[in-house]
Each structure stands twice: as structure tokens, then as C-alpha cells.
Amino acid sequence: MHLVAYAIAAALYLAASVRYTMRFARAHPGATVLVAIIVYAAVASHLLGVGLYWASYGEPPLVGLGPSLASLALLVGLAIAGLARFSSARPLGLFLAPVATLLLAVALIVGIEPTGSVLAFRGTWLVIHISAGFIGYAGWLVSAAAALMYLLQFRQLKHKQLGAVFEFFPPLETLDKLAEWALITGFCTLTLAIAIGWAWTIRFEGGFRWSDAKVIWGVLAWLAMLLAIWIRFSRVRTPRQAAAWNVVGFAVVFVAYLVARMIIPETQFFL
């Protein structure tokens, strides 16, 4: 049953993506009651899928590629739903809704089922560790999307090409603040996730497993976020440079993830 709920959520995210794209094509960000309803319905169906999964397997969908992607998609969906309430930031759904669709579609293709692998540690701390990690990545994704929109809007304004991007995208100030807020939130939660994982391995395994791909990647992501924050608050950098570094950092970490997944055994990944 949980697969049906997930599939409905994916279809609704797709519908929201189409709706956002149509709005963008018409350069018309207003009157988005319908898209908000679609997004809320998608998130509701998604939450139902999580609940049914949990009820069926006795654990939240946090371990294994499919469940992890589905949960990450849920966080992105929640971000879109949250932003849908604020008219100035609503157009961010143009980027985030297709991401949520893609993540959930891939999750459905690879299968949203427990992997059966023995977990390093179970219980509340695992849930907090993984959830905080996902919130961290989702926060960075939102931040990177806002930063990318900032760069595009900046370009339009600078070159006086006042087309659909100018009309549809939020003001530079809004995008800058949103990127900053999401980046800091993501960084804090990712720090919490890494700290919990680090504390556990110190206590039970005597130290960090630096050869573990997910540890390397997690630390790389954390460092890249730290760099993006440092650039943002550096006195010599402009908001445009902060946005550019944010997008580049996210892209590097994302590409690193894809490459790592192709060459490193799956057992070393939780996502």
C-alpha cells in the first residue's frame, strides 16, 4: 500500500512541476492556489506513504537507497509546501518540485523496501542521525536552488533582459536571505548528524572510519557547506559571489556523490 501512496505523491509532484513550469512560461507567479493545493496533497500522500511503510516494516524509511531518496524527497516536498505559503518565495517550487519528483521517481524505480542489511546502530539515535543528515542535505538543496535563482535574476537585472525570469523569480534580496537561512539551517543539522555519528563511533568503535565512503562524503559536504557559509559572511565577498560559491559547492558534492556511487560498493552508502 505504501507504494501506491508514494506513487500518488510522485504524480502530484509532477503535476506541481508542470504547473510551476506553465506559470514560468507565462511569467506569472501570482494566483497559485491550485499549485499550493497540489503540493499539500502531494506532501499528505507522501506522509501517508511514510506512515504505511513504518507500519509495514516497523522502521522509518531511512536506510537503503530507495527509502532514503523517498525521505529526502519528502523533505524537499515539505520545503515547497512551506514556501508555497509565502508569495515572494513561492517560485522556488519551479526548481524544487521537479527535484522532489525525480527523487521519488528514482526511489520508486529502485524500490522503496528495507534492504535487510544489518545496521550499525538502531534506535532513536539512528533516526536522529539520519534525519538530521537528510534535513542538512535538503536545506542545502533549497539554499542552492535559491542561489541559482539569485544568479539568474542578477544576470537579468544586470543585462536588462527583463523576461520570464525577471517576472517570475523573486527579488534578489528575498533569494539571498532564503539561501542564507536554508544554508545555515542545513549546516547546523548536518553538523548535528555528523556529531552524533562521530560520538557513536568514538564510543563503540574507537574512532571515525575514514575509509567509509559515506563518512568521507558526509565530511566533504560539511566542509563545502562551511566554505559556502564562510564566503557568505566574509566581508570581501558580495552576495553574488556567495551565491556562486553555494551553487558550485553543491554541484561538486553532488557530482562527487554520483561518482562515488558508481565506483564504491553500495554497502558503504546509506543514500
Added chain:
Amino acid sequence: MPFAVVGLNHRTAPVEVREKFAFASTEMTDALSHVLDGNGVSEAALISTCNRTEFYLHVTDFDLAIPGVIDTLAAQAGELPKPAERYVYVQRGADAVRHLYRVVSGLDSMVLGEVQVQGQVRDAYETARSLTGQRQAVRAVFNRLFQSALSVGGRVRHETRLAEGAASIPSAAVELARKIFGSLRGRHGMVIGAGDMGELTLECLVDEGVSSVLVASRNMVRAKKVAEQFGGSAVAFSDFWDDLPQMDIVITSTAAPHAMITLEDFQRRMPRKLKSPLFIVDIAIPRDVQPEIGELPNVFLYSVDDLEGIVTANHERRKAEVPKAEAIVEDEVDRFWRWYSGLQAVPFIRRLRERAEDMRQSELDRALAQLDHLSESDQQRVERLTRDLLQKVLHQPTARMRAAAEDGHEHDILEAARYLFGIEEEDGLGKKSSE
């Protein structure tokens, strides 16, 4: 439909004539009272803006009403280069309703799709509503007409893009500023050279929330006057560089024959990297700001040509929305016409119900007199039964009568109903008012 609009606008009269016809807000109720005073007018409203002065009338006698209103307008205007009739237009019936709907939608405005007219029509409606007693200006029909007009305006703005995009250079500057800064509340603005266009742009920015305003001009008297107007401060022209680094928005509109903000000066006097954006609106001809400054990081430089380009593009886009807006207007005129036609059946339906109620009551009294053994609660049941029965019997014919009237068949259907129910025609009973 016994409606008319009598007035003039920017198409029929130049501004120097329009301003003579304009009514101050304090004069409007007197003008309405005068028009309503035995002039064949049952309801009236007056819209008086810089672009139009129009009386909207619900008329009982066109021959009395129209000349009377034209006389009122002529009296207001006083001496004119040509007779008042040369500037005034009259539209009747559905055309008058259509005109009001087009006005409130911004379709008849000088700036296509302007939004302010919606508020002006609402004010005119409220002013007319404030007249009560014998000279009540707004009754059921005008209530409906103006409420529907305001809803048409809302519909056009919601369903079309007629009002979107800046339609003037100052509003284009505001639109750009909003896209850079989001809210303009608390932003710092400076106008260099206090020309008229610069002042207008500053006014728009202050309206949007720009709080701290500096005015730099070679003419300190003028600078102080403009600064005072916007609650700002005047600075000597030679000192504007000192304040420029603190500004978010700068408007330049001097009459200098060459660029007075050069790249060299800018790089020397301003921080090397601006942390927050600087929006420069150069509306001077020749330009006050060297164009290369626009290439510096975080500087957004727009000239008057750039802003005019935005305005022209927006105007074209607005024009493309006109057919959609006109279709909404037609749809709503039709809806209003149906409602108004439906009104013609109301007096007859009321009379029919009164007649039926009288019959029910007398038959009930007679029956209850013979059924005195019934308890009080049973008597009430019988009473309710007759009432419900009557309601059910009359519901269908009255609903259909109203629907037929709304479809424009009120004359035929009411004639037939009169014949069938034996209700004689009385004055105003279901007779359609004629123009």
C-alpha cells in the same frame, strides 16, 4: 435598460477643459442632490478624477434627465472655449453599463489597465451611498450595478494581465527596485538634480516605503523644497559623493551637459566592492552617469531609454490582454442585464404571493372554525401544512417566471401569468421600463 452615463474624459476634452468640469470631493454630494432633484433620475453616482467627470444615472425619464445633467456639468465648468455639449458624451442602456465596467477595469483609462480607477469608482459609489433620505442616490439597482462593477474590475485584474507591469517611467523604476531589494521599506534614496521626473520617481519610491531621502541640487532652495515634501534632507550638490556610499537607490535628473558621475570618480569615492546593491536610475538627457559604471559589481544602472523600453514592452503586453478583458466585460454586462430583467418579474411575483397568501389565510380561518375540536398543536400543524403546500405550489412557477425574465422574455411570461392567475396589470407591476 434605463441607464445612462453623461460625462467627458481624456478622449473628448483636453486637460484644461477637464479640470473645469472636475468636482471637488466636497462638491460631489451637492451635485448629486441637484441631479436627483426632480430631473427624471432615480439613482445617480458621480465619478470625478483628473481624466474624467461622469454622471451615472438610473433614469425614469431620459428627456428630462440628460439635458438636466448636461446643464449641471456646464454650470460647473463655467466659461468654456466651446459649448459644453461639444465635450460631453451620452451613452444609454447597456452601453452605459458597459462603459462603467470598462472604466473600472482600466480599459477606458489614459494608461491602459491602470489600477487606481478601481479605488476612484469605489469612492464615487461610497459618496453616492452617503446620500440618504429623500435624495437617496443609491438604491437596489445602483447597489448591484456598482458592486458588480467593482467585481468586474477585480475579475479583469485577476484573470488577465491587463494591470501587470509598469506603465510609466517612475513605476518602472519602482518595479525594478522591488526586484532588487524586495520591500523598499527602510531603504535610503537620493535624488540628484531635482527635475520633475526625478521628483515623480522619488514620490513613487517614497510611496513604496523608501524612508530616508536626500535631495542634492545646485539650487538649494529647490532642493530644500523637494526634500521637505518627502520628509527628507537637502544636501549641497558638491557634497553628494559623501552620502552616496550609504544609498540604496539613486535617481539622477540634472540638466548637466555631460556625465557628472564618471567611472573614475565612482571608483575613487565608492567602496571597491559594494556589499549591497546600488540601483541607479539615470533619467537625465544627456545621461548623468557614465554607462561603464553599470558594469561594476552590484551596481544596477538604468537609463531613461531602458525604462522607456520596459514601459513600451509592458504596454504591448497590456494591449494583448484587451480582448480577454473585453470578453469579461461583455460577460458581466450580460449577467447584469439578466439580473435587471429578472427584477421586472419581482413586483408581479410579490403580488402573486400576496394574493395566494390572502386566499390561504381566509381558507384556513374558515376550515379551522369548523375544526374547533383540534388541539392547538394540531391547528398549528394544519397551518404549517397549508403554508408548505402553498410554498411548494408557487415555487416552480415563480422561479421559472424569474428565469424567463432574466432570459429577456419578461413581457411574454408576465402577460401569460397575469392571464393565468387573473392578476390585473397595475402601474409598474412587471412592466419593463423603457428607455
